[in-house]
Amino acid sequence: MIDHISLNVSDAKASRVFYESALAPLGYRVLMEFEGVYGLGSQAGPDLWLVPAESPTPVHLALTAESTQQVDDFHRAALAAGGADNGAPGERPHYHPGYYGAFVLDPDGHNLEAVFHGTGK
Incomplete structure (x- = not known):
């Protein structure tokens, strides 16, 4: 099981603003911050770290x-x-039945996806 991941970003402050807004519907928010590094997550703690690179x-x-x-x-x-x-929101049955996802490129070109695995999983 993955505990957390670090995502390299060119402008951590700008990425923080983007990710706070983009991931708010999924329950994410900035939970930790130190030395220009931001940890986002939900109630369980930060599992996505934005790290300058x-x-x-x-x-x-x-x-x-x-x-x-x-x-x-x-x-x-x-x-x-x-x-x-x-990639607009929609079903993607070629992945598996019930796969519903959407894709957005962040300011650094990271392909960010939100996915719901419906009853067809």
Whole structure:
């Protein structure tokens, strides 16, 4: 089981603003901060860390949603925060029945996804 992940970002303060808004529908918020590093998470504690880096390599990061509505809300919030659409909310049965996700590129080009695994999982 993964405890936490560090995501390299070129501008930690700007990424904090983006991620706070984009992930709010999933229950994420900044829980810890020190020396320009931000730890986001839900009630369980920070599991996503934004860490400054000169040249971040984009990655794909998928976060679990509790409903299709949360996926829709994430997508809307991420776009409003300045993210670029990389896949509108919808079912993706080619992954598996019940897979409902949305994709947004963050300011560094990270492919951020919210996914709900419906009853077809």
